[in-house]
Each structure stands twice: as structure tokens, then as C-alpha cells.
Amino acid sequence: MAQASQTASCIDCEKTEASNVVIFGATGDLTKRKLLPSLLKMVKLGLLHADSRIIGVVRNRGDDWLAFVRQALQEFSPQAKDSALMERFHAMLCPVEGDLEDINTYTRLKEALLTHHERTNALFYCAIPPGWYSAVSHHLGAVGLMDEAQGYRRLVIEKPFGHDAASAEKLNRELWRVMQESQIYRIDHYLGKESVQNLFVFRFANSLLEPLWNRNYIDHVQITASETLGVEYRAPYYEKAGALRDMIQSHLMQVMTLVAMEPPAEYSATDIRDEKVKVLRAVRPVDINHVDEISLAAQYASGHTAEGEDLAAYCTEPGVAADSSTETFAAVKFYIDNWRWQGVPFVLWTGKRMKKRVSEVMIRFRQPPHNLFEEGTERPLPNALIFRLQPDEGMFLRMNAKLPGLTTRMQRLVMSAPYESKDGDMYDAYEILLHDVLLGEASLFSRADEVETSWKIVEPIIEAWSQRFSLPRYRAGSWDVPGMDRLLKDCISGWHIPS
Numbered sequence: 001m002a003q004a005s006q007t008a009s010c011i012d013c014e015k016t017e018a019s020n021v022v023i024f025g026a027t028g029d030l031t032k033r034k035l036l037p038s039l040l041k042m043v044k045l046g047l048l049h050a051d052s053r054i055i056g057v058v059r060n061r062g063d064d065w066l067a068f069v070r071q072a073l074q075e076f077s078p079q080a081k082d083s084a085l086m087e088r089f090h091a092m093l094c095p096v097e098g099d100l101e102d103i104n105t106y107t108r109l110k111e112a113l114l115t116h117h118e119r120t121n122a123l124f125y126c127a128i129p130p131g132w133y134s135a136v137s138h139h140l141g142a143v144g145l146m147d148e149a150q151g152y153r154r155l156v157i158e159k160p161f162g163h164d165a166a167s168a169e170k171l172n173r174e175l176w177r178v179m180q181e182s183q184i185y186r187i188d189h190y191l192g193k194e195s196v197q198n199l200f201v202f203r204f205a206n207s208l209l210e211p212l213w214n215r216n217y218i219d220h221v222q223i224t225a226s227e228t229l230g231v232e233y234r235a236p237y238y239e240k241a242g243a244l245r246d247m248i249q250s251h252l253m254q255v256m257t258l259v260a261m262e263p264p265a266e267y268s269a270t271d272i273r274d275e276k277v278k279v280l281r282a283v284r285p286v287d288i289n290h291v292d293e294i295s296l297a298a299q300y301a302s303g304h305t306a307e308g309e310d311l312a313a314y315c316t317e318p319g320v321a322a323d324s325s326t327e328t329f330a331a332v333k334f335y336i337d338n339w340r341w342q343g344v345p346f347v348l349w350t351g352k353r354m355k356k357r358v359s360e361v362m363i364r365f366r367q368p369p370h371n372l373f374e375e376g377t378e379r380p381l382p383n384a385l386i387f388r389l390q391p392d393e394g395m396f397l398r399m400n401a402k403l404p405g406l407t408t409r410m411q412r413l414v415m416s417a418p419y420e421s422k423d424g425d426m427y428d429a430y431e432i433l434l435h436d437v438l439l440g441e442a443s444l445f446s447r448a449d450e451v452e453t454s455w456k457i458v459e460p461i462i463e464a465w466s467q468r469f470s471l472p473r474y475r476a477g478s479w480d481v482p483g484m485d486r487l488l489k490d491c492i493s494g495w496h497i498p499s
């Protein structure tokens with residue numbers, strides 16, 4: 001059974017076996033910006049065994065891919081300045097040419113794997129459009145590449161995993177035809193962030209919080225992913241997805257389960273994921289006739305940055321329909337109907353083109369039962385514990401304290417604990433997650449029932465929103481989202497706008 005000391009939270013503790021890291025979509029954006037820089041850093045740190053290979057499945061000529069990799073690393077990896085490291089990395093590269101729909105591509109891939117080692121461990125990474133997940137897994141199975149007789153075979157699936165509950169269930173069934181659930185790693189890079197994992201450690205390695213971590217002391221929780229960027233080049237995907245599918249169903253609901261879960265019996269993938277699923281199963285079903293009472297959707301209109309730069313409206317962005325009804329802001333107030341959380345709202349919200357880029361979890365506590373200081377002084381503000389996930393990862397505790405001098409007046413004191421690793425070098429989420437796959441450690445990956453349950457929870461909201469007639473607008477570069485005060489009216493101090 002994996003213990004905390006053997007997992008990603010201590011990734012220099014355990015060595016991986018040599019493996020073939022096979023990238024489907026080896027010329028794509030994710031590969032260029034995230035996978036290749038992470039693999040290079042892993043080679044540097046010894047987290048990827050020196051006898052490993054990185055196999056890129058490419059449609060164009062293999063030589064072109066080698067040049068692509070060099071260029072991508074120069075652009076996106078600070079490690080690329082180390083020429084000895086780059087040479088070592090390039091010696092590990094192996095292109096396999098072919099189209100994803102051609103079975104011969106997989107036969108060639110199999111030959112490439114078998115010629116290298118006696119044991120041919122393989123990690124298959126699907127950095128491809130989601131429509132290909134099923135076909136790729138089918139072909140891998142057809143040529144026997146998911147058979148683990150000669151080494152492990154693990155498949156990493158990127159988000160989005162399905163478009164709704166039915167498509168997620170269908171995809172799961174298709175994957176299970178050719179592989180075991182234990183071979184599937186559904187990646188959610190949010191869970192690879194060190195600060196998200198710290199949330200877990202903070203809760204379960206300290207006894208201080210546990211007595212307070214319930215409905216008796218916590219008024220509500222807000223989980224935020226606020227972006228300053230607009231839709232950028234992602235319009236073809238985003239137009240069909242929207243903020244609820246893109247961020248809330250996946251990343252933010254995953255974070256919610258970490259905040260709300262019971263302590264697992266052991267630090268194991270099974271026990272952790274069992275507890276996360278219990279949270280999702282306890283989420284109060286959304287009544288499709290009352291969706292407006294617990295959720296909010298909006299779209300950014302034109303605006304400007306704090307520096308005065310003009311920002312275009314979503315509907316005028318390249319690739320977006322002029323009459324698009326896709327939400328770029330989504331907020332949902334969930335209730336978790338169990339003993340710990342009954343009656344405590346969990347408000348999850350995300351928006352593009354907001355005033356500030358911040359992801360955080362804010363736990364707002366109830367106010368003191370009796371206010372000694374009310375007369376002639378400000379009412380004490382409720383305490384808040386904030387986990388900043390990005391940028392400037394860290395923890396902040398908001399307390400009330402006396403102003404110095406002959407007064408009982410209060411001031412807000414913020415106790416801050418910036419979160420940095422001891423050598424000041426935080427690991428990127430993809431480095432942590434790739435290393436976990438190589439170790440066979442699945443705690444930070446979603447299990448089939450987690451994904452299906454979270455889709456089922458949001459489905460009534462998706463359904464209700466698809467029938468709406470108009471979508472409120474908010475000014476790009478602002479916090480002026482109409483309706484957020486109404487949504488949080490029963491939460492002490494209302495909407496927490498990140499500072």
C-alpha cells in the first residue's frame with residue numbers, strides 16, 4: 001500500500017523503472033508547452049529513468065518532429081540552456097510515423113517498443129482531440145499493446161473526459177473493453193499542483209483544524225478560478241464546452257472533494273478516491289426547475305484592462321459565433337448533505353476576462369456567537385482561511401486584532417504562510433503527475449465513478465442553461481458580474497472577490 005512518503009508529495013524518494021513514454025499528439029500544443037518541458041526537467045532530476053525513451057507518434061516526417069522538439073524546448077523550457085542535458089534528451093527521442101486511424105501505426109509502435117528492452121513498460125499519453133480517445137484505445141488493444149505480460153501498460157487520458165454523463169459512461173465502457181480500470185489515468189492537472197496537494201496534507205497532518213472543519217464552525221466555502229485571459233485560440237472547443245464543463249465539472253469539483261472529504265483509512269489511491277466519491281454522492285441533486293436559485297452564468301462583454309488596454313467582447317473573438325450563448329463565467333452553489341456539511345454552501349465559480357488571475361479556496365467561518373465589541377466599534381469580520389492555489393501559492397488566515405493604542409477598535413490581521421519548496425523550486429503539475437503514472441500511483445487521477453458522478457451532478461444545470469433565452473453580460477477586466485450578490489446572499493460577508 002502506498003504511503004504518503006512514497007507518492008508525488010515526495011517525488012525524489014522513489015525511482016522509476018525504464019519506460020517508453022509514448023505521446024499521441026506529439027506535435028500539439030499540450031505536448032509543446034507542457035509535456036516536453038516536464039519530461040526534460042524529469043530527465044534532469046533523474047525522475048525519468050535514463051534508459052527510457054520518448055516516442056512521438058506523428059503524422060509528418062520523424063525528422064521534422066525532432067526539430068519541433070528542439071524548438072519547443074527552447075521556447076518553453078528554461079532547462080533547454082543546458083546543452084549536455086538537451087543532448088541526453090534528444091538521444092531518448094524516437095518518432096513513429098503514422099495516422100491515428102491507421103492500424104499500421106500501432107503495429108509500427110509495437111515493433112518500436114519490442115526492439116528496445118526485454119521488459120517494455122509503456123505509458124501512452126493521449127494529447128489528442130478527445131474524439132480520438134476511443135479509437136486509439138481500441139487500436140492499442142487490437143495489436144496487443146495493452147497486454148501487460150512484458151511490462152506495465154498505462155494510458156493517460158486528458159480532459160475533457162466526456163461531454164456529459166452518457167458520453168463519459170460510454171467512453172469508460174470502450175476503454176474497459178481493452179484494459180483494466182487500473183491501467184487508466186484520467187488526468188486533471190489541477191490535482192498535480194503542489195498547493196492542491198498541500199490542502200490534503202494541511203487537513204490531515206494537523207489536528208488543529210479538524211474540530212473546526214464542519215457545519216458548526218464553517219459558514220460557507222468559496223472555490224475560485226478567476227482568469228484574466230479570454231478564450232484565445234480555444235474557441236472551437238470552448239464554444240461547445242463553456243465555463244461549467246471546462247472548469248467546474250472537472251477542476252473545481254475535484255478541489256471541493258478534497259476540502260469536504262473524510263480522512264481516508266489509508267493514504268492509498270483506493271481509499272482516497274472512495275472518500276472523494278462519497279462527497280460527490282452526497283451532493284444535493286440539482287432540481288432542474290430551480291437551477292437559477294443555485295447557479296449563475298454570464299458572458300464577457302467588451303471592457304478594458306487596469307492599464308486601459310481595450311478587451312474585445314467574447315462574441316467578437318475569432319471563432320466565436322456572434323450570437324453565442326456560451327457562458328464564460330459560471331458559478332454554482334452546491335450543498336453536501338452529510339453530517340459534516342449539512343447546510344454549508346460550497347460556491348464554485350470561474351470566469352474568463354476577470355480583473356485578476358487567482359485560484360483559491362476560501363473557508364469562511366461563522367461569526368463569534370456574542371459580540372463584545374459591537375458598541376462604538378466595527379463588528380468583527382468573520383475569520384477566513386484562504387488557500388491560494390495560484391499565483392503566489394500560500395495560506396492566509398484572516399483574524400481580528402486590536403488596533404494599537406487606547407482603543408478597543410479592531411483591525412483585520414492577515415497571517416500569511418507563503419508556500420515554497422525548501423529549495424525554492426516548485427514542481428510543475430505535469431512533472432508530478434507524469435512521475436506518478438510511472439510509479440503506478442493513481443491517487444491524483446480520477447476514477448471512472450468520480451467522473452461519471454460529477455457529470456451527473458452538473459447535468460441538470462447544463463440542461464437548464466441550454467434552454468435559457470438570454471445570458472447576462474459582464475464587463476471584461478472587471479468583477480461586475482450581475483447576480484453574484486444574489487447567489488451569495490445567505491453566505492456571511494457575501495462574494496469574496498480575490499484581493
Ligand SMILES: NC(=O)c1ccc[n+]([C@@H]2O[C@H](COP(=O)([O-])OP(=O)(O)OC[C@H]3O[C@@H](n4cnc5c(N)ncnc54)[C@H](OP(=O)(O)O)[C@@H]3O)[C@@H](O)[C@H]2O)c1
Pocket residue numbers: 024025026027028029030031057058059060098099100101126127128129130158159160
Ligand atoms: N493545450 C492545453 O494546454 C491543454 C490543457 C488541458 C487539456 N488539453 C487536452 O489535451 C488534448 C490535446 O490538446 P492540444 O491543445 O495539444 O491539441 P492540438 O494542439 O490540437 O494537438 C492535437 C494533436 O493531435 C494530433 N492529431 C490530430 N489528429 C491526428 C491524426 N488523425 N493522426 C495523428 N495525429 C493526430 C495533431 O497532429 P498534427 O500536428 O499532425 O495535426 C496534434 O499533434 C485535448 O484533449 C485537450 O482538451 C490541452
